[in-house]
Amino acid sequence: MTSGALNPIVANPAITAAEAAQTKVNSCLEAGRSFRLEAGAGAGKTYSLVAALKRLIAEKGEALIRTGQKVACITYTEAGRDEIAQEIEDHPAILVETIHAFSWGLLRQFQKSLRDIVNMMEDRRQKIEAGGGVESKLVDYDLGFFGVDDKRITLDHDDIPLFMAKLLKNTKFQRLLTQQFPVIFIDEYQDTDRDFMQAITDNFLSTGDGPLIGLFGDHWQTIYRSEYELADYPVEEIAKGSNFRSVAAIVNMLNNLRPELSQVVSDSKAKGEARFFHVNGYECERTDEAQSKGDVSADLARTIRENLMVRLESEGWNLAKTKVLMLTHNSLAKDLGYPSIAEIFKGRTAWFAKKEDPTIEFLIETLEPMCDAYLHSRYGEMFRLFGGQPGIVCHNDKISWREDMDELLRLRNESTIGSVIDHLRKTHRPQVPSRIVRKEEELAALGDNPIPEENKSLNRHSALRAVDYLELIELRKFVEGETMLATQHSVKGAEFENVLVVLGGGWNHYNWPLLFELLETKKLNNKNTKGYYRARNLFYVSVSRPMVRLAVLATQLLSDTALAAVTRLFGPDHVEMLDPASFPTSQS
Template identity: 55%
Template sequence: MTGQPSPAVVAAQQAQARLDECLGNSQNFRLEAGAGAGKTYSLVAALKKIIAESGPALIHAGQQVACITYTEVARQEIANEIEEHPAILVNTIHGFGWAFISRFQKTLRELVAAHEPYSEAIKAAGGIQDQQVDYNLGFFGIDEKRITLNHDDVPRFLAAMLANAKFKRILKSLYPVLFIDEYQDTDPLVMSALADHFFASGDGPITGLFGDHWQTIYRKDHALLDLPNVEGIDKGSNFRSVPVIVDVLNRLRPELVQEVNDVDGQGEARFFHTNLFAGARVDSRNGKQELPEDSHADSIERVRQTLQDEGWDFDPARTKILMLTHNAIAAERGYPNIARIFDRNEAFAKKEDAAIAFLADTVEPICAAYKAGNYGEMFRLMGGIPTIRKTADKAQWQADMDALIALRETGTIGELIDHLKGTRRPRLSDRVVHREDEIAKLGPEPTEDEPKSLKRYRELRNVPYRELIAVTDFINGFTPFATQHSVKGAEFENVLVILSGGWNHYNWPQFFELLTTGKITDKNTGGFHRCRNLFYVAVSRPKKRLAVLATQALSDAAMEAVTKLFGAQNVVDLPM
C-alpha cells in the first residue's frame, strides 16, 4: 500500500531495534548482514545514537567509542557520516592497534625480543636496549636508536597485550564501546583475543560486530564463529538488487532470507552453460572438463554479444565481467606474460606475490601522486617527509622520481626494482629485499633445485613494467573485467560472472553437485565453502541484471542445483 515502508525497510527496522536493545542492555552483539543489507548504514545509525545520547559524557570522561574498520576507504566513509565527531574514534585495525600499543614502549620491546623470527636481526644489531619502537613504514628493522615494526606485528602485539589484565583495564577505560566492521575479515589473532579475554569473561567493552561470514573469501574459517556472550542479530534486508536476483540469493542461503526494497523492480538472473559443446574438452590438474582455449573465449564472447543485443551496456561504469582466472582476458588487457608466469594461480590478482603487492600498493600510488603534483600524499606513502637541506637534495629527488616514471613506460620490472635499490625512493619491502638477496646468493642463472617461487620471480623481473600497470588497473577496477575477489563490497548495474576451471581451490561443477547431494565431508568442506562464499559474493553484486556462464561440463546433479537456484526458464543451453 502506498506510503507503507518496503519489506526491506521493515526488516532493517526490526534488526536496528534489536541492536539498540543490546546497546541499552550493555550486551555484546553480532549483526549478520548479507550482501546489500545496508551493514554500514546500521553501524552509522548506532554510532549516531550513541553520539546523541552519550556524546558529551564520553568527551567529558576522556573516552571514545572505537570503531575499527577493515580498509582506509571504509574508515573515511564512516568518519564522514558522523562528521568526525570527537566522541568516536574511527580507524583501521593497524591504526587503532598502533595508537593503543605505542603507549607501552617497554612492553613492545619485550614482545619484539620474544618474537623468534627477529632474533637474528636483534643479535646483529647488538640487542634490544631502550630503542624507540615505531611503526610507519611497515617493515621490521632495528638499530641502536630505533625499532620499526612490520605490518603484521601491530595486530599480533595488540592481541598479546589484550591477554594482560592491566592492558585490558586500560583499553576498556579508554573505549567503553567497541565496534568492529567486517568482523569476519578481522585479524584472527585479535578476534581470538577478544573472544577469550573479553567476551568469555564479560568484562570488556560493549562490543558490536558487523559483517557477514558468507563474505569471508580470504580466510579458512568459513563457519559462523561461536562467540560466547554475543547476541546474534540477522538483518534480513536487501536494498541493492531487484527481486529476481534476491530470489537466487534466498534459494542459495535460506537461513538468511532477505526482503527486497522495490517489490516491483524489474531485472533478470540467468545461467548459461556449455553442455552442448560436442568437441573434446580439456582436463588439467586445476580443472576438469573445461572448454579448449579458443572455445572458452568464444563462449564468453557469445554470451556477451547475446546480452548486448538484449540491451546490456558493457561500459565499465555500468557492467562488470567477473572472472575466476585471468588467462581468457590477460592478452586483451595487456599482461599475458604475468598470467603465464603464475600459471593460472591468482596470487598476482590477489596481490599475494611479494613483488606484485609492493609495486601495485606502494610504487604505483606513489607515482600517481607524484605525477599529479600531490607531494604531501607521495611523502605520506613513502613513510614521511624526507630531510631536504639544500637545493641539490631537491634536485636529486626530482631526478630519481623522473627516472622512475620513465622506467614505468620503457623498462622491465627488474630494471625498476634495481633503480629503487639504488634510490630507496620508495624503499623496497622486506619481502622483495629477501627475494633479491636470494637471487644474489644463487647467481644470475636459475639452478635446478631452487624453489619454484624464486624461478617465477626471476621471470617476473624480465617482464615489461607496462604489464604491471595493466594488472594494477585490472585489480583496481579501471577495466570492465574484474575477479570475484576484487569486488567484495562493490555493486554494479549489471554483472556477468564467468565460472571456469584453472585454479584448484575452486571446483565449480563439484560445488553445484554438493548443493544437490549435500554430501559434504571433511575432505571437501573447505573447497565447498570457498566456492559458496565466492559465488555468493559474485552473484550478489548486481542491482538489475545477473548472468552466469559455466564453461566446464556440468553433471545432472549440478544442473539440478542450477535449475533450483535460477529456475528452469532462466537456464540457457549456450549454442556452441
C-alpha cells in the first residue's frame, strides 16, 4: 500500500449475515411468498421484523390506506406490541396488536358463530344453563373470564385464540381476514397459541391461499408451551446467522450447542468468557427425589453459589451488572422475601410472576405506583393512576386524602394484604377492581363456613389476604426485574452484562444431567424426547442472555458422558470441578 492510502473498510460479519437474511425476507415480500425467519438469540429478530414493516410502509403504505387495508403484526406480549408500534411510529397502514386484541377485533363481528361455538362447549354446560342459556345474547370479551347472565356471555382469556382457530375454518371469515389484512406478521411464532398456529397452517400456509404470512421467532426458544419442537410450517425458512448481543467466547459455545444455526459476531476480538463449574468433588449427602436426583442440599447449594459469586467478583465480574438465573420460584422466593406468595400459587407461577392473578395485578400495577408517587410528592402521577382528579374542593378534602394515604402506607409496612384491601374498600382510594370485590363478597357470604375445597380460586384469594403486605412489595421488585436473582423462564428476550446460570434440581420437568448425556449420545426415544427438548430450550435461553460473561454452575452429579458434552460445549480449559477446600462449608 502506498503512503497515504486509505485503509480498506472491513465488513462487519454480523451485519453482513443480517443483511443476507433481510434480502431473503424482501424477496419473499416482493414475490408474495410466506416465510419463517429463524432468528437465534441475539440475532436481532425484532429489528428484522420492523425493517420488513418499514419496507411495506414505504412501498405499499399509501395504497393500503387508500383501499382500507392494513398489514397486521400479531405480537405475543403487550410490551412487544408497544416496542414495535413505537418503531414504526404507529403508522396507519400497520395494525400492531396482541393475538387476543387482534382476534377479538375480528371475532366480535360474527356473533351467531360465536354463540354456536359457546353452545357446543360441554365443559361450560353448567354455567351456561345456570345463566339462562345462550339464546341470542351478546358474546363479549372484556373481563377475561367466562360467564353467562341474562344479557350477555363473556369469554375467558384462553377462549379467544381457540375461537379464532375455529372461525378460521369458515370460508366467509377467511375472506374477510384476507381482504382486511393481505399481509400478516406473527412475532414470536413459537410461543403463539398452538390452535391458532395450526389453523393458520391448515387454512393458509398449506393451501397457498389467503394473506402472505411472515413468521418471526426461534423454535429453540420455545419454553412456555408443551410442544417444544419445531412444528411443520410449509414455508420458506430464512436463517439469520448473526449475534449482536454476546462476545465470541459465548457465541462459540452457542454454536457448539446449535451448529445448524451458526452465528457470527460483530467483533471477534471483544473480551469475555463462558465457563462451566460443577461439584462432583463434593462428598456429601445427595438428594434422591423425583424432581432432584444427585443434588446437594438447598442450603449447601446456596452457599456454593454465594461463594462462587465472591470468587467471580474477585476475578473482575461486576455483580451490580450480574443476573443469577435459578430454575424455580421456590429456589429463590425465600431469598427474595415472598415465600408465602410463591407457596400459595405453587404450580401456577404465572399467576403472580406475570401478574395474571387480579389481586396481584392491581396491587403491583396500580396501588404500588400510587404509593410511590405519594411518597415522592408526585401528586399529578398519583391522581393519574387513581383515574382522574379526585374532586378536592376544600382544605378538609386534602386532609382526608392525606389521612387515608398515610394509613395506607402504615398498613403496607405493618399489616397484611387483606388489611390493605379492606382499607381500600372503605376509602376507594383507589377503587378496588370488581373482580377482587366479587371474591371479597364471596368470602363474606360464607361467614364462618369453610370455603369449599373445589373452589381453589377463592381458597387462594383467602390465603393471599393473610400474607404480610411486605411480601407483595418484594414480589414487585422481582416482577419488575430489580433483583439479582431471577428464574430462567422470566428472562426470555432480556440481556445482561453478566449471567450466572444455576442448574440444580427442584422440578421434575428438567433433568440437567440427562440433558447433557443426551446432547452427547443423541439417544432419543419416546420416553425422553419431550423432556430433552424442554430442557435444551430452557438451557439455550438461559446461556444466551449474557453480553460479556457467562458462568454455569451445576450442583447435581454429572456422569462422565454428561461431562464430555459439557467439555465439548465450553472447551476443556473452561470446565472446572469446584474444590470443597476452596469453598469451605460446614456441610461439605
